[in-house]
Amino acid sequence: MATASEYMVLSSVLFAVGFVGFTLRRNILVMFMSAELMLNSANLNLIAYSTEWGNPTGQTFALFVIAVAAAEAAVGLAILMLLFRARATVSAADWRRLKG
């Protein structure tokens, strides 16, 4: 069986990929998808160490993370629709004035 360390390395790589996507892409949809990647890498870590300790609390937590990710996707995409309706673009670069 692959050790928990190897799962943690994989989850670090996934998190780094998600981070690069979130910072470099301008398309808001792809930025959300990168956030999902990062959430998944966190879940992977939780599951790996939950089994390592034989304690299902980690799995409970991963379940909550999935629920919160669903809430985040629903609200985030609703906001995206609102932005799109105001100005027909999904590029974060076109919304620079939101910086204030």
Added chain:
Amino acid sequence: MDLVAYLAFGTLAALTAYRAAKSRAMPHVAIWGAASGAFLIAAVWGAFRGISSFHDFLFYLVALVCVVSAVRVISQPNPVHSAVWLVTVFLCVSVLFILRRAEFLAAVQVIIYAGAIMVLYVFIIIFVDVEVTGEEPAPLWMTASALGLAAALLVALVPVALSLRPVQSAGVIRAGYGTTERIAEAVFFNATAPFEAVSLVLLVALIGAVLIGKAEKE
């Protein structure tokens, strides 16, 4: 039980080999051939070296596919392609959950992530219907600092991950560890208040999404 897994992989190897033989375009032959080879190696490896080594091989295979798909998610200009690659990542993570004995979470991952959340994404992509024009690339300083930060993250995390000793109790987990029954016990006996809080969060998010997304009356 193990035999079923090896036979399934052998069948997959045969099917993908057939697909490779029928393909015309060279890249398709290469991709299907590589998939067939991987499945064949997994089946033979498992049959000769036992289930534990089969799990190891499967882990490395799925981890590779997972990382490659994740890179494709962030490098596709078309968000629909990104979404499809993201589904691949979710399925790979679900396989890793099964390898880690979290069967219930694997099912939840497929149903909620690969199912519900991705359908939501694809609906929004259809709704916004933007033309796929290659977005302007990020400025050089931004690319450099993002890649640098990601590299720093890996440099910080990977040695820590590799230095962690395996826990003594590893491998002595109870039978039926990741089943619905055990997760239900853990959620409803030990985490009742967080569970209620999360259901409230979902309800508020639902109402909020409807309110935000509602078309305004002129």
